[in-house]
Amino acid sequence: MTFDPSGLTAYVNGEYVDATKASVSIFDHGFLYGDGVFEGMRVFDGGLFRANLHLDRIERSARTIGLPLPVPKDELLNIIGEVVRRSELQDAHVRPIIARGFGGPGIDPRNCPEPTLIVSAYPFPPFLGNDPIKLFTSAVVRKAPRSLGAHVKSLNYLDAIVAKQQAGELGMHDAVMLDHLGAVAECTGANLFIVVGDTLVTPTTRAALPGITRRTVLEIAREEGIAAEERDVWPAELHCCDGAFVCGSGAGVVPIGSFDGRPVVQPTHPIITRIQDAYKARTRDAAYRTELYIAVS
Structure with a gap:
């Protein structure tokens, strides 16, 4: 692009x-x-x-x-x-x-x-598109928390850039990054959720940015009566989850089609569809918006 x-x-x-x-x-x-x-x-x-x-x-x-x-x-x-x-x-x-x-x-x-x-x-359309995406697990480790705290959205994205580069060379859309313990942290520029049974599960923010969209998804889950957990997620869990998606301000809510070449059971899981619809509605909800009163000629 x-x-x-x-x-x-x-x-x-x-x-x-x-x-x-x-x-x-x-x-x-x-x-x-x-x-x-x-x-x-x-x-x-x-x-x-x-x-x-x-x-x-x-x-x-x-x-x-x-x-x-x-x-x-x-x-x-x-x-x-x-x-x-x-x-x-x-x-x-x-x-x-x-x-x-x-x-x-x-x-x-x-x-x-x-x-x-x-x-x-x-102008910036969702950078991962809208269709289910392919991810691989990178060997590049997220620096936090032993370096700079994961809550700092700094100008230095080199670890994510190298992982993203690897993803592109392998024909993947993006990379899953692990933390220093080997647990899942996040993707290169978005948070990650998996569906396990009827429960949404997302990694802790030990080594992942506490994303605004991530927070919004968890709020939606509570309001919709969807069980949600924030806990350590291990790489093997990605290969047996029922559904998965990434989310972020620049990505929106995007389903995941495969991890490391292994297909996700339901890329368009009903829970994911509910989250997508509710998130889209929330972005137009006056309670969550600051109107900028743009006069376009």
Whole structure:
């Protein structure tokens, strides 16, 4: 898929600029060392889905690495809204980035007096599509929790990138990543659920991002009377589950067709269909949206 930012607006350190010309210094520590955090948010029909949860998470991520927010959260929300409006987008993926800022060579964050703030928005169909996907189990281990906490959505995704690269070379859509104990963590950019009997099971967040979509799925399960567990999931369980899916802001809810070449019994399990339908309805529910009042010409 070729990405074309023509006609889009971005925000960079206090200015709204043509997204094709947006830039940061080559000496920004976000570029030099991956020193920064970000969020992936979704706009559905002009409404920003679960904005407060995303803003709270980026604040926690930044606080964990000792990075101050360049602006208050309510101002960041206003910036996001303005970027989306100027880009005239009704459905979009929004990416606010807070990087350590200009500092020159050397990893010491004290060399960076001011953080960098970037906000972009762009059309983005679900990155794994809608049909059942094929996954394989990667040997690349998730760094958390012995390195950086899994709750930090940092700019350094190299472990996921290498696993994703392996998946592509094997003709798979994505990779399952394990933690340091050998338990399932998540996929390269999405959380994972399996169906065991009549129960939804998802890995703990010991080494997996506590995803906003993951949280939404668990809320839906409670409301729909679907039993759900958060516990250690071991690789062999993937091969005998009754159904499975991945979920995330950029993916939505996508069924899994096979693990390591072994077909899932019911890729379109009734529980998965219920979750998909309820999630789609929730993304349009006013109680979970921040309306951006986009005037599209």
